[in-house]
Amino acid sequence: MSDRYRRQSDNRDWLLKSRNPEDYQFVSQPVTVMPSTYSDGSYVVPHSHHRGQLLYAEEGVMRAATDGGIWLLPAKRALWIPAGVIHDQTMLGEVKARSLYIDPDIAQTLGCKCRVIEVSNLLKSLILALVDEPIEYSLEGRCSHIVALILDEISLSKSAPFEIPWPKDKRLIAVCEAIFQCPERSLTIEYWADQVSTSPRTLMRLFVRETGLNFRYWVQQVKLVEALARLEKGEALSLVANALGYTSPSAFTAMFRKALGESPREYLAQRKIA
Template sequence: MPMITDFNKPFTDPDTLAAPVVTIGATVVTGEIELDFHRHRKAQLILLMRGVLTCELAGGLWIVPPRCAIWIPGGVTHSVRAAGSLEGYNAFIEPAVAPNLPANCCTISVTPLLRELMIRSASFPLVYPEGGPESHLVTLLLDEVAAASVGELHLPMPADSRLRKIAGMMMDNPRDHGTMEIWARRAGMSERTLARMIVQQTGMTFGRWRQQLDIMLALRWLADGATVQQVAIDLGYENAGSFVTMFRKALGTSPGRYMAERQGLVSAPPRA
């Protein structure tokens, strides 16, 4: 069983609280957390300081590396998985006070200000007075979330059972870089049907979708401490250089630089 330490609040169903924003911080020292599909009326912002988290919704899979956050609108059914040491913050937000926040689930880049606002608001009582300093800080937090840049750490998941079978096989054996013809034959469809359906259901070509899966897995393993060389091997790349080239084209920087920014070891480029 994981050991969970709540920073300063007992667990309370956020939907029962009158406060427009309730932030809770917690650490998971060891073990695995798995929350099955559920939903709540309030929207949720999950910020990770340490560890890696996976969130699944109907139609998509998101990964949240350190110092990134995921936004889940209110009423959206989702599941959450995380393993190992974890430190993070949850802000539950009344939809009525957040009309300018994203309508769909997304990952967002966390600025130093947003990080500090989440940390500070986690020290508030579950119910705080309206119009006081807590309310002013919460308003600033919402403004900062609205201004945050949206990330690309999303893997669209197809609804068709044959395509989901392919997705499962790829996740089970990411070293297998078979051609689209091979994957189509394994799923019992023609290559032409696979090409058409994957675009219809994910908005990506087969090759782009497969590359996005590699990015998702790479970020999870890098956050767990794997080396770039090991990730390249586990993803079936001929060498680390070819993996780094793919990663740089997809995310605009090298794997080492990307993870160093999220671990606070180097400064991220300023927002445009």
């Protein structure tokens, strides 16, 4: 233990309430949990951590981005971020966040790529139990069992389709940024190809090569993420459908159900009882 941690070890208030991620990185505990609260629109500048991070919003919705993609984190979802990956965070409303920092050696077993995971009711309860413990909790007894279960739940969790893969080609970046800023605009690939002085065929190939998705599906992912953010804020289904360019609420619902396996109303009902 460093001198800094020895000086603080008797200060339980500091251990429980620190909001500085650096205070969680170099302890001997395999998993630590930092609580944070943010106001609507708050932005956390790009940064990285020594440990792997599971970023979870207990309340509210946030968006995170890396060089490789953008992820939306609504209720019952968390983002796995491997150690050393640079990322930012944007709050889409008031957010109560819980960041799990996981020892780098253990983190390697949980995946080397960012992904959104489903947070089970058990995992949520375990996270909330550990957040009440000091940063340097006892490595024996109750906390050791909580940690073991947390790691099991993360490793067994299902991935959720809330990623917008981000390209590196400058032409495609220009197109993707424009679509992302105005997802309600339903413009053809021919239009976008003309904007970046290339052919539609070339642009279609770039989408698949750079993002792994075709143009139509990439645009759908952008609209889905925007729709989820709007719905979580309480915006009416009909207004969301209209704002994103769908001909009717039923057309929007059909897209939503195909992507997530449930209707918008079913999705929101599950969030309320979580």
